[in-house]
Amino acid sequence: MKKILVAGALALALSGCASQQPEAPFTLTLAHINDTHSHFDPSDVPLTLDGRRVYTRLGGFPRLLSQANSLREQATLADQPLLFVHGGGAWQGSGYFQLNQGAMNADLLGRLGLDAMVLGDPEFALDNRRLAVFIDSVGVPVLAANLNTEREPVLQGAANLYPYVLYAFDGNDKERLASMEDAGRDPVVAVFGLVPEALGELGANTGGLRFEHEVETAQRTVDALRAQGVKHIVALTHLGLERDQRLASRVNGIDLIVGGRSESLLGDFASLGLGKQPPYAQQVTNPDGRAKTCVVQAGHFGQAMGRVSVTFSRDGRVTRCEGGNTLLADGEFYRDVRRADSHRLSAAEQQRLNEVVAADPRITVVAEDAELRRHIDEQYQPALNAAYGTVIGHVPATLSHGLPERDGSQSELAPLVAASQLYWVNTPEVRAVTGRRADLALVAASAVGTALEPGELKQGKVRQELLPGATPLSLVSVTGRDLAGLLLETINGALADDLRAAAFPYTAGLRYQFDETRKGAGFLRTLEVRQGAQWVRVDPNASYTVVMNADQASGKDGWHTLYQTQQVLTDRIDLARVNGRLTAFPVARLSKGQDGTQVHYINQPLNCGAGGVRCDTEVEAFIDYVQERRPLLSPLADTGITLNRW
Incomplete structure (x- = not known):
């Protein structure tokens, strides 16, 4: 028998059987x-208690x-x-x-x-x-x-x-x-x-x-x-x-x-x-x-x-x-998200905060139900720990992700992902394989899968949630003119239509100011690339080496300009590990097939499903960046993006 859950079916339910309700x-x-x-x-959360910032766990x-x-x-x-x-x-x-x-x-x-x-x-x-x-x-x-x-x-x-x-x-x-x-x-x-x-x-x-x-x-x-x-x-x-x-x-x-x-x-x-x-x-x-x-x-x-x-x-x-x-707290307070013994408050400080919490109806200390805690620890947590691996860093406060808003807020994570890619491809190990140095990095909003909450950051969080998909990184040369065209294409598309918002470009080593003149239309007032300690205007006729993930390098998610510039010839290199060794896979050109964009490699094709091949260099870059440069992962001071909305 068919089951329809719309409220129209309610009219069939016991009409006329109203009971006499109490007065x-x-x-x-x-x-x-x-x-x-x-x-x-529970979640690690920074709170302000008694005028000071402390870390506790809620829920x-x-x-x-x-x-x-x-x-x-x-x-x-x-x-x-x-x-x-x-x-x-x-x-x-x-x-x-x-x-x-x-x-x-x-x-x-x-x-x-x-x-x-x-x-x-x-x-x-x-x-x-x-x-x-x-x-x-x-x-x-x-x-x-x-x-x-x-x-x-x-x-x-x-x-x-x-x-x-x-x-x-x-x-x-x-x-x-x-x-x-x-x-x-x-x-x-x-x-x-x-x-x-x-x-x-x-x-x-x-x-x-x-x-x-x-x-x-x-x-x-x-x-x-x-x-x-x-x-x-x-x-x-x-x-x-x-x-x-x-x-x-x-x-x-x-x-x-x-x-x-x-x-x-x-x-x-x-x-x-x-x-x-x-x-x-x-x-x-x-x-x-x-x-x-x-x-x-x-x-x-x-x-x-x-x-x-x-x-x-x-x-x-x-x-x-x-x-x-009412916030449900564990009653333990630390001065640092890493929660080491050295970050504990003194007994007197702890007692003072317990008194503050006891007097505040918005927060209370609640002990965990012991039986349910044991059930989670025994039935589910071992598999989680095995899958998510070691801690690579800590997040002191929530790192948001999304499109730039009219109030000026932007993704805090996407610029960090871009910075990690630019850092990693310019390390000596990677440059020894590619023979090239990247000038800038581009990251589509769609490439970042989740925001990051305060607390420990494990490898598995990056691999399975932040950057899912095991995507290789690509290096490709782009002229200043095509770079400007790509930015206009993706920014206009993202601001015009929520369905194309995933294309929005975040950057590292590049900064731009975009003036929106009407919905889905605008112009680049400034476009600059970083050279050493200076910001220099992008030259339309110059060639710039850009790092991005292979999906965007192939024109996916609305980055059509990159597909168009590689149809005849490209100097693109895709990076993956083969039997643990970082390997460059040179690309000859791109074409369209029944299954979408086809990547034509010069020598050995990159097969991410083959044994011994690991394509998640995008993930590797972020993990290395956090461990080596930003173990306390906080937002960058400047994203390089200025949007003037109409």
Whole structure:
């Protein structure tokens, strides 16, 4: 039988079976997390405490479980209703996911004792078959009211995938209901889920799934639930804070939105060094001008847990909504991210910070659940340590990655990747093989796979997440004129269209100022190459040796100029290791074939799949650069890129 999860199907569900609900006011507490992204271990985070910068560890699933159990105990003692929910974004994000994909998430999420979770776009990162296995094995009701599975056989029969779930409460006693017919006079809370409606356009692995309109689905769902007699309705979404607020302003009848995706740590955490975001538990007026919807979200990586208390009037309207996010700390504080004994605070300093934390409701010290910690350490951590290898350096603060924004922010990682390539190809060992010296490096935004979080940086993080794909580095000569053309091509394309944003060029040894005159169009005001200690204007007729990865050197990701300049003749060299020995593979020219760009080598072709051949010189360059030049990996003082947006 076909299973359709759109809210239109709700109208068929038990219309006319509304129960007589109690008239007394009702207060519900929700504990919530979102965007945990497979961060099962705690995260190293720099904080400001008592006016000083210190490093501690926040979150991790054993600590989340301890906090959830503590809230459950408090609710039991007070005989108060409590739900624990997840706002989606559980997948991706760590080496654990790279190794275990959805399986470890299913195991550990099930151990948290969640009452519901919503699907987010990360959960569609693999394929529908593996998503179906996750849904059926996680042991937590998985919600997605606007997900239509009618044309996707793999998910059509997913028994644990619902548009909504119902919970009846008798004080702290909670019962999941099959329908409102079973409610009696106990207050009932409905929790429904919404996934991003744009997933059908953005997700490459969604198969026959269809994603229905968020606002329309939400209103139909609420109307159907109200018709059944449900007075208390929670939306569990993975849309982002802005779209949650929009949803609240366009839909009547949602009492609380528990969100995810934008990873918003709502509240003022500026004095702790984590910034200030919109207030927690904002209330947004519904389109009817009377009712209000409370909106909450709890940051990312399980570093914090939100707790919101909602009180309803006798007719089911929200009269009070309050709470906050609480950072979950391990209680150990260091002056350096490397956390060596020499970086420990003195006993007096430690005691002082413990007192500061105890007095601050935004942060608390929580011990890890010992059983869950042991389970992770025994079942999963050995494989992670084996796959990710040794520590090559430390990251003191998050290194971001993305396109330059209008506020001037840029990727902090891509310039470091470019710097590593320029450094490495100019080392004596590599120059002995190539016989050449590179003038500059170019890196496409697409070449960098992830941001880097504070803490240890292991080889496997670079190899499997930061620079995945085992891509060789290439050296190729480019004229100043073609270099300017390449930059204009990639910058204009990236700024014009989000789908071409991956082409954006980051640099080392080169700097430019680009003036945007309209969307997708602009000019290079300055273009300079570094020569010794000086910056010199690029000569259109001069030839420059450029290092980049082989994908970009072949014109992929919109770098078409490089393909065009190599169709007839090129002096390009690709670099790989053969039986451990660094080897240069000279290229004659490029052409187009049925499988895309074809690289024609002069002598022996480079076959990255052959035995004894390692093509990941891009990874090797970054690892060597960190170990030899920047073991404390921080952003470069100057990226060389200035964008003047129109």
